[in-house]
Amino acid sequence: MAAALQSAPAADGPEMLTEARRWSAETRYVALSTLIQALDQELLSLPMKWDLLGATRDEKTVKIDRIGQRVGTLKALNSAWRVEQARKAERAAERMLQTAAGLGPTLAAFAEQNLVLARDLNAVTRPLATLEKEQALAVQLGERIRANHRREQAATEISALSAGLGPLLLAHRQALPDLKVYERKARELAQRIAEVNVRRLRYLDEAARVANGPAAAAELAAGLPPEQTDSLHETLQALIGQRQALLSQQLETEAMYLERLRKLRAAEGEVLEATRSYDSFLEKHLKDVVVFVLDFPSGTAGGDDLCDLLVVDG
Numbered sequence: 001m002a003a004a005l006q007s008a009p010a011a012d013g014p015e016m017l018t019e020a021r022r023w024s025a026e027t028r029y030v031a032l033s034t035l036i037q038a039l040d041q042e043l044l045s046l047p048m049k050w051d052l053l054g055a056t057r058d059e060k061t062v063k064i065d066r067i068g069q070r071v072g073t074l075k076a077l078n079s080a081w082r083v084e085q086a087r088k089a090e091r092a093a094e095r096m097l098q099t100a101a102g103l104g105p106t107l108a109a110f111a112e113q114n115l116v117l118a119r120d121l122n123a124v125t126r127p128l129a130t131l132e133k134e135q136a137l138a139v140q141l142g143e144r145i146r147a148n149h150r151r152e153q154a155a156t157e158i159s160a161l162s163a164g165l166g167p168l169l170l171a172h173r174q175a176l177p178d179l180k181v182y183e184r185k186a187r188e189l190a191q192r193i194a195e196v197n198v199r200r201l202r203y204l205d206e207a208a209r210v211a212n213g214p215a216a217a218a219e220l221a222a223g224l225p226p227e228q229t230d231s232l233h234e235t236l237q238a239l240i241g242q243r244q245a246l247l248s249q250q251l252e253t254e255a256m257y258l259e260r261l262r263k264l265r266a267a268e269g270e271v272l273e274a275t276r277s278y279d280s281f282l283e284k285h286l287k288d289v290v291v292f293v294l295d296f297p298s299g300t301a302g303g304d305d306l307c308d309l310l311v312v313d314g
Contacts, residue, residue, distance in 0.1 A: 002029065079129040082253065086118070086125040089246060093118040096242060103232060106223035110239050117246045124196075124250070124257040131260040138267035141177065145274040148172065149281060156285055173282040182272045189265040193258065200254050207247040216240045 093115040100111035152172070210216040217236040224232065 075132070076129065082125050082128065083122075085249070086122045086253070089249060090115070090118040090122055093242065093246070096239065100235065100239065103235060104224060106220070107232070107235065107239065110220060110243075114239065114242050114246060117243070117250060120199075121246060121250050121253060124253050128253075128256060128260060131257070131264055135260065135264040135267045138264065138271050142267065142270040142274050145176070145271065145278055149274065149278040152285075153281065169282050169286050173279060173286070176275050176279055176282075177271060179272065179275060179279070182268055182275070185268055186265065186272065189261060189268070193261050193265065196254060196258055196261070200251065200258070203247055203250055203254070207244075207251060210240060210243055210247065213237070213240050213244065216243075 093111070097108070097111040097115050100107040152169070217233075217240050220236055220240065221232075
């Protein structure tokens with residue numbers, strides 16, 4: 001644009017048109033100069049903006065870490081509270097059994113069923129925190145395996161084969177999780193989930209039956225001698241109320257238990273999938289390295305050691 005303004009105007013054009021073209025060119029020149037200055041200022045401010053964005057990111061990262069720590073603390077407190085509540089429920093069921101033991105076989109049997117339910121509640125409450133930790137560890141393991149796979153895949157794509165690569169690949173393959181162990185754990189988790197689902201359906205049916213307290217108490221009283229019904233009314237109500245509370249706690253806790261079992265199963269399934277994929281990759285490239293090594297005479301640096309390792313590894 002500056003060169004156009006410095007050049008001589010066309011001699012054969014009308015003077016007014018030539019002048020108008022020059023004004024237009026000058027206007028565009030000023031506009032472009034202003035834009036260039038604005039872009040220069042933007043470039044000068046970019047390092048400061050970058051630093052500001054970095055500081056904002058660091059601040060938010062710290063906040064996220066604090067939130068994560070708080071969530072972890074709250075989860076631990078909640079787990080401890082649930083365990084304590086389950087223990088209290090079991091102790092209360094034991095006391096109720098002692099009270100009902102001398103009131104006839106019907107009430108004693110019902111109180112014993114409450115105690116069994118309270119123990120079931122403890123059995124699903126205690127492992128909750130452990131299941132969550134196992135799931136977190138499985139997620140970390142899966143991410144680490146996939147990261148190693150991506151890194152070595154990129155390395156083998158840009159570097160030539162060498163005998164020294166073999167022992168490294170072999171060591172990584174030997175460090176992989178045992179596929180048979182995770183396959184067995186997957187079957188065991190599927191079985192546990194199925195068992196809990198069946199038990200949960202039974203508890204849901206029973207919760208629906210005892211939801212009407214007076215009707216449930218009348219059904220339980222039907223097994224008592226008529227002369228005991230009135231005198232044991234409060235005990236009947238207490239037994240039914242205890243059963244309702246235990247069923248409510250059991251169903252709520254079992255829902256959490258099932259969710260964590262499923263999450264653990266999914267996380268370990270991803271570990272299994274990542275391990276199989278990485279193992280196939282390592283096996284293929286180990287074969288390529290072996291072919292590469294066997295093309296060289298005996299005594300090649302690293303080659304004999306690799307062959308010995310592969311014989312041991314099978």
